[in-house]
Amino acid sequence: MIATRTVLSPVVVGGGLAGGAAALRLAQQGHAPLLLERQADAHDKVCGEFLSVEASRHLAALGVDVAALGGAPIRAVRLCVGARTVEAPLPFAATGLTRRTLDAALLEAARRAGAAVAQAALVRRVEPSGGEARAILDTGATHRAPLLLATGKHDVAGLPRDPRGTVHDLVGFKQYWRATPALRRQLDGVVAVVAFPGGYAGVQLVEGERVNGCLLLARARLQELGGRWDGVQAMLAEEPALRWMEEAEPLLARPLAISNVPYGYLAPAAPDDGIFRLGDQGAVIPSFCGDGMSIALHSGRLAAEVLNAGGDAARFQRAFRRDVARQVRLAMAVQRLARTRWGPLALVAGFGALPGALSALARLTRVPPRALARVGA
Numbered sequence: 001m002i003a004t005r006t007v008l009s010p011v012v013v014g015g016g017l018a019g020g021a022a023a024l025r026l027a028q029q030g031h032a033p034l035l036l037e038r039q040a041d042a043h044d045k046v047c048g049e050f051l052s053v054e055a056s057r058h059l060a061a062l063g064v065d066v067a068a069l070g071g072a073p074i075r076a077v078r079l080c081v082g083a084r085t086v087e088a089p090l091p092f093a094a095t096g097l098t099r100r101t102l103d104a105a106l107l108e109a110a111r112r113a114g115a116a117v118a119q120a121a122l123v124r125r126v127e128p129s130g131g132e133a134r135a136i137l138d139t140g141a142t143h144r145a146p147l148l149l150a151t152g153k154h155d156v157a158g159l160p161r162d163p164r165g166t167v168h169d170l171v172g173f174k175q176y177w178r179a180t181p182a183l184r185r186q187l188d189g190v191v192a193v194v195a196f197p198g199g200y201a202g203v204q205l206v207e208g209e210r211v212n213g214c215l216l217l218a219r220a221r222l223q224e225l226g227g228r229w230d231g232v233q234a235m236l237a238e239e240p241a242l243r244w245m246e247e248a249e250p251l252l253a254r255p256l257a258i259s260n261v262p263y264g265y266l267a268p269a270a271p272d273d274g275i276f277r278l279g280d281q282g283a284v285i286p287s288f289c290g291d292g293m294s295i296a297l298h299s300g301r302l303a304a305e306v307l308n309a310g311g312d313a314a315r316f317q318r319a320f321r322r323d324v325a326r327q328v329r330l331a332m333a334v335q336r337l338a339r340t341r342w343g344p345l346a347l348v349a350g351f352g353a354l355p356g357a358l359s360a361l362a363r364l365t366r367v368p369p370r371a372l373a374r375v376g377a
Contacts, residue, residue, distance in 0.1 A: 009033060010307060011135055011145040013123050016045070016099070017293055018279030019150030020106030021300030024062050027113035029308045034143065035110060036135065040120040042104035045152075046174040046258045048202045048214045049099060050074065050191055050290035053092035054367050058297035061376055064105055071097035072205035075189040077359075080241035081344040087190070091363045094191070094290070096206040102293075125157045128273030146313075148303050150278040152296075153261050161281065166264035167335065170199070170216045172287075173232065176251040177211045183244055187211065193288050194241045195344035197221065200288060201236065210251060216287065218339070219259070229255050263287075264332040269321045270314045276303045277313075282320050285328045286335040289365035295324055298367050301375040323371035331365050 010026055012019045015037030023035040056066045074094040078087040111117050122138040126147065133147035155161060177183070184205065191204040198221025206212045217225075217232065225231035237246045265284040267277040279296035299320055306316040337343040 009145060010148060011143045012148045012150055013135055014150035015107055016103055016152050017296035018300040020110055021297045022148050022303050023115040024110040024113055025301050025304035027110055027115040034116045036121040036123055037119045038122040042100045044256060045099045046172045046256050047099050048287050049096055049206055049212050051095040051097050052291055052294045054372060055294035055297050058301060064109055066095060069097055069101050069105060070207040071095035073189060074191050078190050078192040080194045083240050088359045091359045096204045098206050123156055126159055128275055133275055148276040148278055149281045152280045153258060161262050161265050163262040166262040168260055168262045169219050171219055171222050172216050172258045174214045174256040177248040178251060179205060179209045179211050183211060192241060194239055195338055196239055266321055266325055266328060267317055269318045274313050276316050278303055283324045283328050286331045289331045291365050294367055305375055323367060327365045
């Protein structure tokens, strides 16, 4: 008698962009994935919410209509250092769209396609085991299956990312403000990146007449500002490009915050534990380049394609790393330059002298066309 092996349905841990895209694509391929998301509902996240053309192509290929979600169009990037500003057209069309809206749309599409989506399902620990793994929930329930880890910036017990060689001393904040008519005119069609001592902020319009403001600040600088948001906000309001914050109405009772994110992290090309590491669990690109959402979607679709073809996690990780490693390293080099004393001024002067350089940087930090073609985007 020939022994047969039971094929287990894939388990996706995390219901953000990477996990949602993976579950949706697997369901479209005829699998019956189980997605485990720790939050009960889609929610706001510390994220720039910049949806590049590559991200929109991934979503269109998955059957998600970005235009129907009401995002704000973005056509240019503006770099501000003190009173100096340089602006350049983006080499693609982009959209400002909140993670709350986009995550909810992806999960709903995955459900309709046949994926089982369990929310308020907290995975306490993952135990690798060859080509499969065990996901252990806080209830004690256990799922053994090919496992796709898509928990974003949050690590699961037993599977920490290695921070060596990365920048991980930054604290992230996120706030929404009501977009007044004057503020809409100021930010119409633009994502503004504002550099200041110790960090930088990204500001843009999103759907619902709101402004998304995200910033990263060195922990040492945060301590100099008293370790509190009011000190940070007072510092931001002194920046010429952000003086509108003094009068703008915040829409969150308190800003969201996150720390210890290993920017520049790349998962090993050939892991030996059989876990597919998606999104920020596989690669963490500096947020100013605006391709984190695209990379997350790409990783989810790529993992589904590899798994559907009978490939293992090592094959996926090699392909994913090949697709994004150059972009992550380039973005890290720019981030390290920006953190030097004169780096921001050097960047704005260089981009001002060579207007095409800013557009070129935006293009060079994207997922390349050959990688998009491989997953049908």
